[in-house]
Amino acid sequence: MLIKTKDGLNLHLEEAGDGKPVLFIHEFGGNHQSWEPQMRFFARRYRCITYAARGYAPSDIPSSVEAYSQKIAVEDALAVLDGLGIDKAHIVGLSMGGFTTVHFGLMAPERALSLTVAGAGYGCEKEFEEYFRTVSLEVARNFETKGAKEFSKVYALGASRVQYQNKDPRGWREFADRLATHSDTGAAMTMRGVQARRPSFYDLEDQLKAMDVPTLVIAGDEDDHCLQPGIFLKKTIPACGLSVFPKTGHTLNLEEPAWFNALLAEFFAQVEAGKWQKRDPRAMPSQIMRTD
Structure with a gap:
């Protein structure tokens, strides 16, 4: 099915199941097919929707960098809901999709x-902010000059991807093969327009403190550059929980699908029951032990 953006x-987009809507937003290194384990599991109880972001076939692939931004990514997610006549949904994003989820x-x-904000944080840490922007532009050039078929062999073996390869070689191979089919232009423009220009979570502190939406943050403990940003989100967003998967990298939903699905199912259930509340004000971060 196709929907029109703003x-x-x-x-x-693809959808399956009936019930409360869940919108899955994919990462840079994946596409809409990356959510297949979640689409199959949650379609038993929910109306599950996933879509290929602009720049990812079979969606349109604009060639201008100005057609890509963090704001536009959120507008596209809203266009998907509008196109399906959905007023409200559980929003689930991984990495690039996790940033879109926060901004949503x-x-x-x-x-x-x-x-649900999974594996999000790259470029947020102030000490690595400039390095991230520089390396993002280098990645964009590599997709543009070497092509996804060739450069995917390097990108798929990043420091937070090898965990997936070690645990599940067949699953990782599917991920790497899918990455090799990405549009050279779409990958380069997405990296330049979205990844390299998006703001750090730390620059959004005041806005995040005022956001009351029930939020779950998930990070792998070997996805180093998502750990501190994940803790920051936990401490900043009023109704936020944090889960860290042990011995896990970046591709959380594929690397550990059983954990991921079980955690989301419990989170959705608590939200729908009205039990996922803001942090109790008595749980003061400054207090170690109560003495009076």
């Missing part, structure tokens, strides 16, 4: 039942 592009909560909190 600026007239076509986005490819800031831009359109009234459209979110909950936010």
Whole structure:
């Protein structure tokens, strides 16, 4: 199925199941097919939707960098919900999709039942901010000059991807093969327009403190550059929980699908029961032990 974006592009989406809507937003290194373990599991109880972001076939692939930004990514997610006539949904994003999920909560909190922010944080740490922007532009050039078929062999073996390869060689091979089919132009423009220009979570502190949407943050303990940003989100967003998967890298939903699905199922259930509340004010971070 195709839906139109605000600026007239076509986005490819797929859906399965009935019930409360869940919108899955993929990472840079994946595409809509990366959510297959979740689409199959949650379609038993939910209306599950996933889509290929702009720049990812079979969605349209604009060639101008100005057609890509963090704000546009959120507008596209909203266009998917609007195109399906959905008022509110659980929003689930991994990495690049996790950033979109955070910004969705800031831009359109009234459209979110909950936010799941998995494996998000690259470029947020102030000491690595400039390095991240520089390496993002280098990655963009590599996709553009070497092509996804060749450069995927390097990108798929990043420091937070090898955990997946070690645990599940067949699953990792599927991930790497899928990455090799990405659009050279789409990958380069996404990296330049979205990844390299998005703001750090730390620059959004005041906005995040005011965001009341129930939020779950998930990180792998070997996905180093998501750990501190994940803790920051936990401490900053009022109704936020944090889960860290042991011996796990970046591709959380594929690397540990059973853990991921079970955690999301419990989170959704608590949200829908009205039990996922803001942190109790008595749980003061400054207190170690109570003495009076």
